[in-house]
Amino acid sequence: MAPKRSPSGSSTKSPHKKKHHAHKVEAEVSGVVDTAVGEKEKKKQNFIVRTIWTVVMILGFFGLLAAGHIYIMMLVTVIQIMTFKEVIALANEPAREKKLPFGKTINWYFLATTIYFLYGESVIHYFQEVVLVDSYLLPFATHHRFISYMLYIIGFMIFVSSLEKGHYKFQFAQFAFTHVTLLLVVVQAQFIMNNIFSGLFWFFLPASLVIINDICAYLCGITFGRTPLIKISPKKTVEGFVGAWISTIVFGMILSHFLSKWQYMICPVTDFSANAFSGLTCDPNPVFITHTYSVPSVLVPVVGRATLDFAPINFHVMIMASFASLIAPFGGFFASGLKRTFKIKDFGDTIPGHGGITDRMDCQFLMGFFSYMYYDSFIATHHMRVGNVLETAIQSLTVTEQIQLVSSLHKYLFNQGHISNETYNCLEGAMH
Template sequence: MPAKQQTTAANGSSSSKSPIKTAKKQRVDAPVELVTDVQSEREKKIQNLIVRTTWSVVMIVGFFVLLAAGHFWMITLVLGLQLLAYKEVIALAHEPSRKRTLPYSKTLNWYFLASTVYYLYGDTVLYYFEEVLLVDRVLFPFAIHHRFISYMLYIIGFMIFVSTLEKGHYQYQFMQFAFTHVALFLIVVQAHFIVKNIMSGMFWFFLPASLVIINDIFAYLCGITFGKTPLIKISPKKTVEGFVGAWVMTVIIGIILGYFLIQWPYMICPPSDFSLSAFSEYTCVPNPVFIKQTFLVPQFLQPLLRQSTFFIEPIHFHVINMATFASLSAPFGGFFASGIKRTFGIKDFGDTIPGHGGITDRMDCQFLMGFFSYMYYTSFIATHKQGMDVVLATAMTSLTPVEQMQLVQALQKYLHNQGHIGKEILQCMN
């Protein structure tokens, strides 16, 4: 064979093998790229875990620092979380309005928030500081006409909304109006009752919040351990087994936690001074639910327990009820939030907390639980009696000056007859 033909044959043979070599090279490169992607994904997960863990520690430490600092700082925390959650939720409805030239759309959202806060927290301030407000000439009209002023503020916002309606945007504007009111009720109003819980005693804030967190943790652990049956369509990862298992564990741990909390006067005593902290000396007459009482053992259990009575603080029975709500009802606040996120096609309400999403993602169940705790406390636990501030406010706003003088004279005679003031003091006051 000539040399040229041999060269051509050799080149042809070489070119015929090149696709095979290329394929081999591709097969070698493919696993390398796959390994690189897997490593990159693993690094992202590790980085996300570090961020979540770091901020979890920061939030936990910060929470307990504020808890120990006193009731004022816990109220400040709740107000801050309320504001941030409202901002996140309203931002969802306001996003489409950026493409529309609608006046006052965002301003009205904040105006309705301000008027609602004035009504809710103005009322709370009046309740706890009436003795100061009602003797101040400047603040006195705001105290006795608080509800009327609040209503007129709302009416002004309502009138502005109606006057800014534009043709072609009616449906969107009314939907945003409704969305604003839903956010006000589910976030601002319910957060207001969390503040009232703090003022009733730190126990009624800390325990309900802890029950929600405990339930969330064990719902996850029980779900990944033996969860099989889907619970609700809006949250496919939730299982019946995790739901029930978390209920049982929340009740058990809730009772144990409640036992330790009631030993601490800082937890069970209402705040008498906002300057006090967890390290201050607290003294108060505890609510009867924190004092041991005698209960009868059911007859069918008496042979087993070999006793007919037992001593226990009634609060433990209430903790069972609260833990049951935290397990069976409060999670639906989270399901509701999941429905909103799916409606707007988002993963989280925001990125306020790195690695954890928005404030609303962490507080969706807490608002519902806080409102329930307030209703439960006032219905079954609170000792209803008229305080001095309420009596003083009634006397100052409901009685005429002549009737007020008659009341003062009657109190003087009563105190004299009871031996609390002498005859000389009575004559001097008269």
């Protein structure tokens, strides 16, 4: 039966159909509104959670910083292990599906071996005068590298023994992925540990520069960002990148000015019991001391004076801030590319509202490694330490020669008036 038509010739709908259509439209509009409200509420809750955990992390970090060097080292160790766990989990999932033997075990074994080698190297280097005089630790200190190598060989043999026909390509890819992760995460994090040994300033300032740059890049980007910077991270802009560079230099110099006044921050580790309230003192590195420099004659009219007084640390901070702004972000771009490769949003959910540890540390590893290399090359004062002399005496002299060296030191100290005649006779008598 043909539908009824109006006098104009158009078809008409029954009142029932019109009512049904109106309800359908109303339901669709209501669904869209509910979805929008739900998304808004979800973003609000995520912002609240993110803010709370940001405050918790900041307070916790400063609490550990005040507690002492050993607690910061423990923090770096935990971050090191958690980051390795998150990254290596990307490759572990397919391994579980294939039910290959020792896959996860091998990864953790290589992690333990690498940490043993790296931590041992640092402890032996910075605390030679402790480990070289202990009868139990001496064999481990003198043969540390050989022991580490043999531990690695054991892991290598376990891996080769676990190879299964039909899975060779996958297993070797896993082996390579594990070693790249160890290199980019564990090895680089160890240099952050060495920065702590050199003084908390060299740990705190580089880490702060990365955070400052990240914040400034976001603010500059949303304010006047227009030109895309890199395809792997579409939200990054050239304007935000350059603006953050300038801002990081300014804030970095202000921060370093205050940190350099606090000896707890600039003194190297000599006593693990020291904390922010123990009155730690040392002879500051020359870079923290103000010097007078002559202004080139060509620039005198511009500067308005023939000399300038400033501490060299200001120049070094400019270099470090430039690295934190122009190069360290590529660690974040690398992590973004890795996440896109494995089609994930975050490396984990360890930190509520912030994703995984890796999502927060992707730039820090690169910055920490650079900071160590820069400090060791241009800032560190390389001089003979007690540990160096002790190592040479133990490894290069016979027992008779070692006793002769000690006796000569006693005599020298007595002749210089540093020890009394009674003390000298007591020491010599004890030796014989």
